[in-house]
Amino acid sequence: MKAVTRRALFVALALFCAPALAHAADAAKPTLIYLSAGDCTTCRAWERANQPAFEKSAERKKVEWREVRVKTLVHINQKAEWPSDLEWLRKQVPESATRRFYLIRGDTLIAKGDGISGWNSSILPAIKKLRG
Helix, strand or coil: CHHHHHHHHHHHHHHHHHHHHHHHHHCCCCEEEEEEECCCHHHHHHHHHCHHHHHCCCCHHHCEEEEEEECCHHHCCCHHHCCHHHHHHHCCCCCCCCCEEEEEECCEEEEEEEHHHHHHHHHHHHHHCCCC
16 A cells, blocks of 8 residues: 555656656756857957956856857858857858857747847847846
8 A cells, every 4th residue: 555655646746846847948048159250359359348247247147158269250150160069050150240149048049149239239138038
């Protein structure tokens, strides 16, 4: 009788927790991808002027940070310069893009922004809307 009770309790607990665990997986932190190039002077300007404040902000705590820094602007969209797990995102990058920001969750693009204007008008507002 005790074995049946324990088994029933385990099944009930598993059924009760399953929705919460599924929700927790869906609620994983999005990732903010920062696309930069070694020879990008405007990228270095953003890194000096904006990145330090962002790193200390409440918004930073809502996202994972990942930087994709290619060697040169000429190679901004070359496959060999990108991590293989971001190939799906690389295909969406224009040939001449730089200092771009992509907010993703898994393989889903949530928001993108180009330069300081895109950072202020698209990326920061999208991050502010996130829970956390």
